[in-house]
Amino acid sequence: xxxxxxxxxxxxxxxxPGLAPALGFTILYLSLIVLIxxxxxxxxxxxxxxxGIWNVITTPRVFAALKLSFGAAFIxxxxxxxxGSIVAWIFVRYTFPGKRLFDAFIDLPFALPTAxxxxxxxxxxxxxxxxxxxxxxxxxxxxxxxxGVIVAMTFIGLPFIVRTVEPVLRxxxxxxxxxxATLGAWxxxxxxxxxxxxxLPAVVTGFALSFARAVGEYGSVIFIxxxxxxxxxxxxxxxxxxxxxxxxxxxxxxxxxxxxISFLLLLTINLLQAWARRx
Amino acid sequence: xxxxxxxxxxxxxxxxGQTQIAVGDPADADGSHGIPAEAARALPPPxxxxxxxxxQTQIAVGDxxxxxxxxxxxQQKNAVITEAPWVRRLLxxxxxxxxxxxxxxxxxxxxxxxxxxxxxxxxxAFAEGETLAAIKLTLIxxxxxxxxxxxxxxxxxxxxxxxEFRGKQLLITLIDLPFSVSPVVSGLVYVLIFGxxxxxxxxxxxxxxxxxxxVPGIVLATIFVTFPFIxxxxxxxxxxxxxxxxxxxxxxxxxxxxxxxxxTLPNIKWGLLYGVLLCNARAMGEFGAVSVVSGHIxxxxxxxxxxxxxxxxxxxxxxxxxxxxxxxxxALLTLAAKSFLEWQHADQLAATRRH
Numbered sequence: 001x002x003x004x005x006x007x008x009x010x011x012x013x014x015x016x017p018g019l020a021p022a023l024g025f026t027i028l029y030l031s032l033i034v035l036i037x038x039x040x041x042x043x044x045x046x047x048x049x050x051x052g053i054w055n056v057i058t059t060p061r062v063f064a065a066l067k068l069s070f071g072a073a074f075i076x077x078x079x080x081x082x083x084g085s086i087v088a089w090i091f092v093r094y095t096f097p098g099k100r101l102f103d104a105f106i107d108l109p110f111a112l113p114t115a116x117x118x119x120x121x122x123x124x125x126x127x128x129x130x131x132x133x134x135x136x137x138x139x140x141x142x143x144x145x146x147x148g149v150i151v152a153m154t155f156i157g158l159p160f161i162v163r164t165v166e167p168v169l170r171x172x173x174x175x176x177x178x179x180x181a182t183l184g185a186w187x188x189x190x191x192x193x194x195x196x197x198x199x200l201p202a203v204v205t206g207f208a209l210s211f212a213r214a215v216g217e218y219g220s221v222i223f224i225x226x227x228x229x230x231x232x233x234x235x236x237x238x239x240x241x242x243x244x245x246x247x248x249x250x251x252x253x254x255x256x257x258x259x260x261i262s263f264l265l266l267l268t269i270n271l272l273q274a275w276a277r278r279x
Numbered sequence: 280x281x282x283x284x285x286x287x288x289x290x291x292x293x294x295x296g297q298t299q300i301a302v303g304d305p306a307d308a309d310g311s312h313g314i315p316a317e318a319a320r321a322l323p324p325p326x327x328x329x330x331x332x333x334x335q336t337q338i339a340v341g342d343x344x345x346x347x348x349x350x351x352x353x354q355q356k357n358a359v360i361t362e363a364p365w366v367r368r369l370l371x372x373x374x375x376x377x378x379x380x381x382x383x384x385x386x387x388x389x390x391x392x393x394x395x396x397x398x399x400x401x402x403x404a405f406a407e408g409e410t411l412a413a414i415k416l417t418l419i420x421x422x423x424x425x426x427x428x429x430x431x432x433x434x435x436x437x438x439x440x441x442x443e444f445r446g447k448q449l450l451i452t453l454i455d456l457p458f459s460v461s462p463v464v465s466g467l468v469y470v471l472i473f474g475x476x477x478x479x480x481x482x483x484x485x486x487x488x489x490x491x492x493x494v495p496g497i498v499l500a501t502i503f504v505t506f507p508f509i510x511x512x513x514x515x516x517x518x519x520x521x522x523x524x525x526x527x528x529x530x531x532x533x534x535x536x537x538x539x540x541x542x543t544l545p546n547i548k549w550g551l552l553y554g555v556l557l558c559n560a561r562a563m564g565e566f567g568a569v570s571v572v573s574g575h576i577x578x579x580x581x582x583x584x585x586x587x588x589x590x591x592x593x594x595x596x597x598x599x600x601x602x603x604x605x606x607x608x609x610a611l612l613t614l615a616a617k618s619f620l621e622w623q624h625a626d627q628l629a630a631t632r633r634h
Contacts, residue, residue: 015526015529016441016522016525016535016538017535018437018441018535018539019438019441019442021434022434022437022438023434023438025430025431026435029427029431029434030453030454033499034453034456035453037468037472038460038468040471040472041468083373083374086370086373086377087374087377087378089370089374090370090371091374094371096371102375102378103618104614104617104618105378105382105614106382107617108386109382110557111557111560111613111614111617112564112610113566113606114567114584115584115585115587116564116603116606116607119389119587119591119600119603120386120392121385123388123596124384124388131380131384154381158381158382187361216460216461216462216463216464216567218461218463219462219566219567223591236462236567237463239464239571240463243467243571246475248474248476251467252467255467258461258464259460262459
């Protein structure tokens with residue numbers, strides 16, 4: 001019977017219906033919302049030419065902003081690698097009171113709007129805030145300095161590391177650890193030579209995700225940064241400043257540079273990861 | 280995820296796992312009784328007839344904090360594959376200290392700052408017309424953006440998981456694209472199109488009306504940044520579920536639409552809800568992209584996060600933190616619903632999830 005139905009349609013038999021409308025809408029919507037607009041940025045920046053972009057990004061203020069965005073994101077991602085791995089480790093291996101609650105809170109930076117995170121962190125780290133007032137007598141200033149940028153970027157990047165490392169750590173076979181132990185390895189040797197290589201690719205992925213998110217971060221950083229030109233001004237903020245000055249070319253040049261550098265870094269990290277997996 | 284793991288182990292191991300909790304309470308896990316957790320696990324279960332009567336799922340659901348490994352040996356009396364108690368305690372202290380310092384303290388400070396001048400000042404902050412307008416605009420933007428992305432997510436997931444076609448991997452990568460673009464750049468994209476010198480503005484200005492510095496621009500930017508959430512959640516889930524159910528339904532004579540609404544939709548409802556929650560949280564909280572396209576016209580194009588910025592920059596801290604506390608509550612609700620779904624319906628959510 002079914003063959004008759006298909007034959008009457010005169011098409012190749014396809015068991016599940018709806019490919020054409022579903023795929024058609026998907027591609028249409030994707031093109032309208034994402035692809036055509038993004039292509040516009042590259043179209044616009046190609047109008048500037050490589051030299052045009054170079055001239056924009058080598059002005060001291062823009063260069064300082066790019067350096068801060070990428071540098072602070074790198075340091076924040078490193079901090080997250082260390083502490084995120086410890087957090088992932090204690091959630092996989094140990095039990096402690098309040099574990100389920102803490103587990104839910106790890107995703108807070110995903111759920112909390114960046115502007116809220118920004119003003120909350122500023123309130124905490126400003127000289128009269130809870131943490132700021134403790135650090136102030138010690139001569140450490142966090143709010144309105146580059147340290148503040150790093151703190152905000154650490155906040156938003158944390159869940160990327162934990163959520164990437166956690167499932168991989170859970171899969172590490174305990175048999176291997178036992179084998180290492182029976183062969184006379186100290187616990188530290190087992191951890192560094194058996195467990196660490198197994199989770200390294202996940203750590204690298206988490207680092208990349210955390211870094212990529214921090215580079216483009218705007219909302220949580222601008223409040224705590226203080227935004228002093230050439231000192232604590234991040235690249236996304238400079239894009240907005242250029243837009244407000246109707247310097248569309250300058251804004252596009254910075255945006256295109258950020259996109260290209262992020263893309264190259266992620267590509268490098270992906271290659272590194274592929275290499276680590278093969279080894 | 281844990282439920283899945285617990286379901287697949289044999290009853291003896293489950294009970295042994297349960298014993299670990301019975302013998303060593305959570306605080307004991309770091310060996311404060313002098314008995315390592317592994318040794319405690321190796322002890323025979325104490326006489327608890329009620330335990331034997333309980334079903335597997337009850338045990339599994341009863342305590343999620345105990346990770347039961349099917350391959351974990353029951354005889355573990357030495358500490359060679361675990362750390363010394365002081366190392367465990369130190370690591371837990373560092374980990375939880377870091378989480379408290381970086382996550383809990385900022386969250387707590389939102390509420391403390393909002394209530395700094397008492398409940399009266401807190402509620403007065405919401406009486407202002409501009410605040411109410413901001414709340415309304417945020418609701419409008421997410422009420423448009425979330426359903427559109429929901430339809431897109433369903434279509435994309437249906438096409439990608441139920442059919443084979445060339446370029447599928449590329450399509451998945453392109454759907455992920457908005458995640459890797461800075462929010463400010465996403466906003467910039469629309470300024471370049473609809474701005475004063477934008478290439479689409481002449482036509483849109485004549486036929487549709489103002490897009491930039493108006494509600495349509497805000498909605499577009501919100502759609503852009505929340506674009507992948509629901510599709511991201513559904514694609515791995517529907518890939519796992521395969522096409523057998525749909526094929527069975529179709530062979531029994533159901534129409535395509537009946538198959539989708541009565542077979543596919545019930546299968547993915549929890550994953551879908553999860554995606555909608557995340558999408559909505561992001562839609563209501565988006566700041567960077569919306570900030571670029573909104574033009575910050577008070578009472579007209581200010582969403583809640585933008586209004587927070589304005590109040591904060593005008594040193595109206597109670598007002599800023601009061602609006603912020605609403606968004607923080609939304610975040611808490613999202614997290615609570617998310618953990619509940621992960622706890623109750625772990626098997627019906629995608630196992631591999633990043634966002």
